[in-house]
Amino acid sequence: MLAASLNSALGNAGLLLMLSATTFGAFATAFSIRARATRTLQHAPRYAWLALAGAVLSVIMMQRALITRDYSLAYVQQVGSSATPALYNVAAMWSALEGSLLLWVLVLAGFTAAVAWRFRARTDDPLVGWALVIMFVVSAFFAFVSFGPASPFAAGPPVGLGFDGPGPNPLLQNHILVIFHPPLLYLGYIGFTVPFAFAIAALITGRVGEGWLMETRRWALFSWAFLTIGIILGGWWAYEVLGWGGVWGWDPVENASLLPWLTGTAYIHSVLVQERRGMLRVWNISLLIATFALTILGTFITRSGIINSVHAFSAGDIEGYLLGFFAVVVIGSLILIGWRGDRLRSPGAIDSPVSREGAFLANNVLFTAFAFVVLLGTLFPLLIEALEDRRTVVGAPYFDRMSTPLGLMLLFLMGIAPVLPWRKASTELLRDRLFWPAWAGVGALAFAVLVGATGWAPLLAFGLAGFAGGAAIRQLVLATRRQGWRGLVGRANGGMVVHLGVILIAVGLASSNSFTHSANIPVTVGTVQSWGGHTFELIEITETLDDRASVVSAQIRLDGGRTFAPAITTYLQRGETIGTPSVSTSLTKDVYLTLDGTVRPLPGSTDATLRVFVKPMIVWLWIGSGLMMLGTLLAAFPGRRRRPTDPVSAPVPVGAEQQR
Amino acid sequence: MDPDRLAELEEERSFLLDSLRDLEREHRYGDVDDHDYQVLRDGYTVRAAEVLRAIEAGRAALPQKRPRNWWRLLGWTSVVIALAAATGLLVAQSSGQRFPGQEITGGIPGGDVPGLLVQARSQMFAGDVVGAQGLYGAVLEQRPDHAEALAYNGWLLAIMAQGAGEELSPVALETARASLRRSIEVAPGYADPHCFLAIIAANFEGDTETAAVEAEACLANDPPADMRGLIEEFVLGLEAIEP
Numbered sequence A: 001m002l003a004a005s006l007n008s009a010l011g012n013a014g015l016l017l018m019l020s021a022t023t024f025g026a027f028a029t030a031f032s033i034r035a036r037a038t039r040t041l042q043h044a045p046r047y048a049w050l051a052l053a054g055a056v057l058s059v060i061m062m063q064r065a066l067i068t069r070d071y072s073l074a075y076v077q078q079v080g081s082s083a084t085p086a087l088y089n090v091a092a093m094w095s096a097l098e099g100s101l102l103l104w105v106l107v108l109a110g111f112t113a114a115v116a117w118r119f120r121a122r123t124d125d126p127l128v129g130w131a132l133v134i135m136f137v138v139s140a141f142f143a144f145v146s147f148g149p150a151s152p153f154a155a156g157p158p159v160g161l162g163f164d165g166p167g168p169n170p171l172l173q174n175h176i177l178v179i180f181h182p183p184l185l186y187l188g189y190i191g192f193t194v195p196f197a198f199a200i201a202a203l204i205t206g207r208v209g210e211g212w213l214m215e216t217r218r219w220a221l222f223s224w225a226f227l228t229i230g231i232i233l234g235g236w237w238a239y240e241v242l243g244w245g246g247v248w249g250w251d252p253v254e255n256a257s258l259l260p261w262l263t264g265t266a267y268i269h270s271v272l273v274q275e276r277r278g279m280l281r282v283w284n285i286s287l288l289i290a291t292f293a294l295t296i297l298g299t300f301i302t303r304s305g306i307i308n309s310v311h312a313f314s315a316g317d318i319e320g321y322l323l324g325f326f327a328v329v330v331i332g333s334l335i336l337i338g339w340r341g342d343r344l345r346s347p348g349a350i351d352s353p354v355s356r357e358g359a360f361l362a363n364n365v366l367f368t369a370f371a372f373v374v375l376l377g378t379l380f381p382l383l384i385e386a387l388e389d390r391r392t393v394v395g396a397p398y399f400d401r402m403s404t405p406l407g408l409m410l411l412f413l414m415g416i417a418p419v420l421p422w423r424k425a426s427t428e429l430l431r432d433r434l435f436w437p438a439w440a441g442v443g444a445l446a447f448a449v450l451v452g453a454t455g456w457a458p459l460l461a462f463g464l465a466g467f468a469g470g471a472a473i474r475q476l477v478l479a480t481r482r483q484g485w486r487g488l489v490g491r492a493n494g495g496m497v498v499h500l501g502v503i504l505i506a507v508g509l510a511s512s513n514s515f516t517h518s519a520n521i522p523v524t525v526g527t528v529q530s531w532g533g534h535t536f537e538l539i540e541i542t543e544t545l546d547d548r549a550s551v552v553s554a555q556i557r558l559d560g561g562r563t564f565a566p567a568i569t570t571y572l573q574r575g576e577t578i579g580t581p582s583v584s585t586s587l588t589k590d591v592y593l594t595l596d597g598t599v600r601p602l603p604g605s606t607d608a609t610l611r612v613f614v615k616p617m618i619v620w621l622w623i624g625s626g627l628m629m630l631g632t633l634l635a636a637f638p639g640r641r642r643r644p645t646d647p648v649s650a651p652v653p654v655g656a657e658q659q660r
Numbered sequence B: 001m002d003p004d005r006l007a008e009l010e011e012e013r014s015f016l017l018d019s020l021r022d023l024e025r026e027h028r029y030g031d032v033d034d035h036d037y038q039v040l041r042d043g044y045t046v047r048a049a050e051v052l053r054a055i056e057a058g059r060a061a062l063p064q065k066r067p068r069n070w071w072r073l074l075g076w077t078s079v080v081i082a083l084a085a086a087t088g089l090l091v092a093q094s095s096g097q098r099f100p101g102q103e104i105t106g107g108i109p110g111g112d113v114p115g116l117l118v119q120a121r122s123q124m125f126a127g128d129v130v131g132a133q134g135l136y137g138a139v140l141e142q143r144p145d146h147a148e149a150l151a152y153n154g155w156l157l158a159i160m161a162q163g164a165g166e167e168l169s170p171v172a173l174e175t176a177r178a179s180l181r182r183s184i185e186v187a188p189g190y191a192d193p194h195c196f197l198a199i200i201a202a203n204f205e206g207d208t209e210t211a212a213v214e215a216e217a218c219l220a221n222d223p224p225a226d227m228r229g230l231i232e233e234f235v236l237g238l239e240a241i242e243p
Helices: A008-036 A045-069 A074-079 A086-096 A098-117 A126-147 A177-191 A193-205 A212-240 A252-279 A281-303 A319-339 A358-388 A396-419 A428-448 A456-487 A492-516 A619-636 B001-028 B034-061 B068-095 B113-125 B130-141 B147-163 B168-186 B194-204 B208-220 B225-241
Strands: A391-396 A517-524 A528-531 A534-545 A549-558 A567-571 A576-580 A582-585 A590-593 A607-616 B095-097
Touching: A008 A045, A008 A098, A045 A074, A045 A098, A045 A126, A074 B068, A086 A098, A086 A177, A086 A492, A098 A177, A098 A193, A098 A428, A098 B147, A126 A193, A126 A212, A126 A319, A126 A456, A126 B001, A177 A193, A177 A252, A177 A281, A177 A582, A193 A212, A193 A319, A212 A252, A212 B168, A252 A281, A252 A358, A281 A319, A281 A567, A358 A391, A358 A396, A358 B068, A358 B095, A391 A619, A396 A428, A396 A456, A396 A492, A396 B001, A396 B068, A428 A456, A456 A492, A492 A607, A492 A619, A517 B168, A534 A607, A549 A590, A567 A619, A576 A590, A582 A607, A619 B168, B001 B034, B068 B095, B095 B113, B113 B130, B113 B147, B147 B194, B168 B194, B194 B208, B194 B225
Parallel strands: none
Antiparallel strands: A391 B095, A517 A607, A528 A534, A534 A549, A549 A567, A567 A576, A582 A590, A590 A607
């Protein structure tokens, strides 16, 4: 491959360095473990540093190419433009297939280096060694794809003097969240490679006890947190940019991010059962494998060009590689699980379904069912197209109809699980512990009816949210009474704060999905229009024009107070027009204003048509998300912890349970 | 026994057996004298034997395979298959035809509109009046106030009204006019519905006065170039008819 420029030469060199370092690192580390060559095993982290250096070099060269508008590169021809502002020019790197894979490569190299650094004193431990081998193999695969079939440094066709590219997709240069949403989502996706690598290492070494779980507990937790915040920022971006007033549309790319989140969430719950009771070993390993495999499947769905989505990438030549890698991951993992079957058996069984472990199991069944529903709905059109050559779509009603009961059942479990003891619960204990949560549920339901909520699903959601919230607050109150401020940290208590965040999100979703109303409102300068308890007055229609875009915005005075400016932006290089909503936010409702895009209002004209959505309580989605992140941080702090390998599976002395 | 401890013992066993093998080779090549060889071999052998015994004890202590309750397994398998089949059925029932530009799943309300409009325009230009009207109708199901869909839905209904029977024709024509008027209400600056109302008034009802007013409104609202040419000719035709 001939380098077209310095950027191309050094960028390719960086990718080649990473590919070589990870490939050689994988072979050398595996060989050293087999040969018990402790001294050469100490070199394993060096391959990780080299790989990271290569990835960083490539990313720097890509950023340089975008900043200097190096149109000798095909990728810069595709997404570069002299009119793109500096901030969005940085984000242009992940606005198309090849650059997004480069970001993937960088994050993966970063995680591999972080693992090598964290375990640098234990390189002679076969568990760590094999985990590094797996990380190297995964890194080598993505480095190969990025260096070969999806190279961001490939030379483009010659362009004339004065050529300027179209810039990134207009939707990706319209809001600041585009800078954060993809990298955070990638940190979540790719972060799960670490627990996956340790799970495979545990299978290879036979150390399938609880040790590897402890090594990866925080890695899994932080990956989950990044995936969560990435998904939520995606919803926020959709709300702020797409102009349809919603946060989630069951788009295949959204589904692709939700799938590993569902299995990952199941894992961070069920892992507690293994740590405490030594049970669910096969299940936990399977969940991690599923989570990792689903990230690869999601990458395939997003980057193979088989779908047409707001944020999917155009067709590439990498679908075969991704599918092949997915198959290797799934088949290889299943073979390893079969091989280690005798060691994965649980030392005990669940004593009673009405117990903490019983609730965790039910939680896992529901999350798995949820993942199956989403996976089936997402893959169904692809399967039908492959088998019958028929183009079909699975609409949002299917996903809504299936996810509503599952979500309600999960809310119920969130209420009941925290009050359940391990092993077995007596009726008296349940009556005592569920007293306040039950009243909180009844209170929430009564309040919802009082403020005019109707419909069985939202009312049930509010009631169950109150119930679950009561259980979480009860737990936190008891913990802080016992331990002071330390009652807020640690896995169990931090987890309750996460639950409170999830409950706020559930309330926000139930309210905004069930009670949103919208209308098209024609507005004229000098006339005040009333609708839905609000007044709208068009002040003027203005246009701002620069090299990049023409923005026509309508200055709207809402309720006689603040002025909002929904706009229609026409990106001059691409000739594409997109709407930009303007939102009045309060704790009880958002008033979401967009310009109806059928007829673009002319600057200076005296009338326009507004599309207005009134969305109750949607701000609680973002507040709940913040609480989830806070809870995750608190959960990551070491609380008062018992050794997970203490013999909790031993029979409990008679009467001991009652004393708890 | 904890599987991690068992794995460590197995690791130690491999190490001791490898060491014994290495020792044999070194002794064979004369690198280790007979006395040292004997001492080292005995040491390794004793340690290996201890480790092997510990491994055997550990394996025996692993949880045994529990007898399988086939009826329970069959029951759960049936439940899972039934639920999966029900979900599959629901998916199949919830799926529909995918239009160009449409995503394979979900989609934001109104998100299908661009694809449907492309399809509708293409069918209209291909002369498929019924198909195009159906697609504009599908747009209106998602966006009842979509000005273009209202205008072209009205126009296509008016064309179809010509072929309808005497009883149906006036009803269809009135529906068409209502759709066009709604389009004007929604987007007062949109030329196309005025143009269509002008043609309907003149050609289908012989009302040249209304036709002239609507044609004028059409031209005042800056219609697309091809439509402008058509309407300008149409106005000339109207002037020729007028006394």
